Amino acid sequence: MYQIVTVEDEIPVPPEKLNLEVKEAVRESLEEKFEGNINNDIGVILAVIEIDEIKEGFILPGDPSVHYPVRFKLLTWMPKDREIVEGEIVDITEFGAFVRCGPLDGLVHISQVMDDYVSYDEKNSQLVGKKTRKVLKEGDKVRARIISISFKEQSKLGLTMRQPLLGSLKWLAEETKEVKEEKKKKKK
Numbered sequence: 237m238y239q240i241v242t243v244e245d246e247i248p249v250p251p252e253k254l255n256l257e258v259k260e261a262v263r264e265s266l267e268e269k270f271e272g273n274i275n276n277d278i279g280v281i282l283a284v285i286e287i288d289e290i291k292e293g294f295i296l297p298g299d300p301s302v303h304y305p306v307r308f309k310l311l312t313w314m315p316k317d318r319e320i321v322e323g324e325i326v327d328i329t330e331f332g333a334f335v336r337c338g339p340l341d342g343l344v345h346i347s348q349v350m351d352d353y354v355s356y357d358e359k360n361s362q363l364v365g366k367k368t369r370k371v372l373k374e375g376d377k378v379r380a381r382i383i384s385i386s387f388k389e390q391s392k393l394g395l396t397m398r399q400p401l402l403g404s405l406k407w408l409a410e411e412t413k414e415v416k417e418e419k420k421k422k423k424k
Contacts, residue, residue, distance in 0.1 A: 237313070237314055237315070237316055237319060238282075238311065238312070238313050238338070239278075239279075239311075239312055239313075239314060240285065240309050240310070240311055240312075241278045241309065241310050241312050242288070242307065242308070242309050243278075243307070243308055243309075243310055244305070244306070244307045245305075245306060245308075246303050246304070246305050246306070247262055247265045247266055247269065247303070247304050247306050248265065248299070248301035248302070248303050249261045249262060249265050249293070249301055249302045249303075249304060250265070250300070250301050251300045251301065253265065254302065258290060258293075258304070259287060259290065262287060262290055262304055262306055263284060263287060266284045266287070266306065266308060267283075267284050270284060270310060271283060271284065274387055274391055275312075276387050278310070278312045278314060279312045279313050279314030279315065280312060280313045280314070280338070280339045280340060280391075281310050281311075281312050282310075282311045282312060282313060282339060283310070283311045284308060284309075284310060285309050285310065285311050286308060286309040287306060287307075287308045287309075288307040288308060288309065289306065289307040290304050290305075290306050291304065291305040291306070292304075313338040313339050313340075315337075315338070315340070315342075315382050315385050315393055316382065317382060317383070317384075317385060318381060318382065318383075319381070319382045320379060320380070320381055320382075320402070321335075321337040321338065321342070321379070321380055321381075321382060321395070322337065322377065322378065322379050322380075322405075323335040323336045323337035323338075323342070323377070323378060323380070324336050324375065324376070324377055324378070325372060325373065325374050325375060325376045325377075325378060326341060326374065327341075327374065328356070328361050328362055328363060328372070328373060328374055329356070330346075330356040330358070331345065331346055332344050332345040332346045332348070332349070332363075333349065333363060333372055333378075335378055335380060335395060337380070337393070337395075340391055340393055341393070342380070342382065342392075342393030342394065342395040343392070343393065343394060343395060344378075344380055344395045344396065344397055345394070346363065348383075348394075348395065348396040348397060348398050349363055349365075349372060349397055349398070349403075350365050350368065350370060350397060350398060350403060351398055352365035352366055352367050352368045352370070353365070353366040353367070354366070360373070361373065361374065362374075370403075370404070370407055372404055376404050376405075376406065377404070377405040377406075378397060378402075378403060378404050378405065379397070379401070379402050379403065379405060379408065380395040380396060380397045380402055380403075381395065381396050381397075381399060381402060382394070382395060383395060383396050
């Protein structure tokens, strides 16, 4: 889930940035410190979007930087357990598919792709359902549910597509079309 988070922190501005306006120097220092990092409490930090307040700076003994207490807003993406996400397949492997959802890639293990026996077609780099013949390949748009989240040593998202209304958007469009056709037949 994307969110805007207000944070208060003390930001050191190094001497090489002291020729800039204070707000610009603080913004650059904030961007360098926060953007692209992952925080267990607020998620993936995407951007510094606004600086609300910069208090008077101070210098610490032995440190050439000027330290500014700052209150600012960050745009973050924090995955939530059981959240539905849409994304694109960016890689297919023998053990599953990687889905780019937000700023992270999640893994749909081969056992979580569909309610069918799924095999890996190495030649065409795709996953194929044995009975349904459904195919999942790079570039496919999918809808999945987050089933596990880990921000420990490296960030990991576990996903499933084995629930109603989840899977390849192509599959879902075909299923919707089939349901509409069945309803038309029943009305006649």
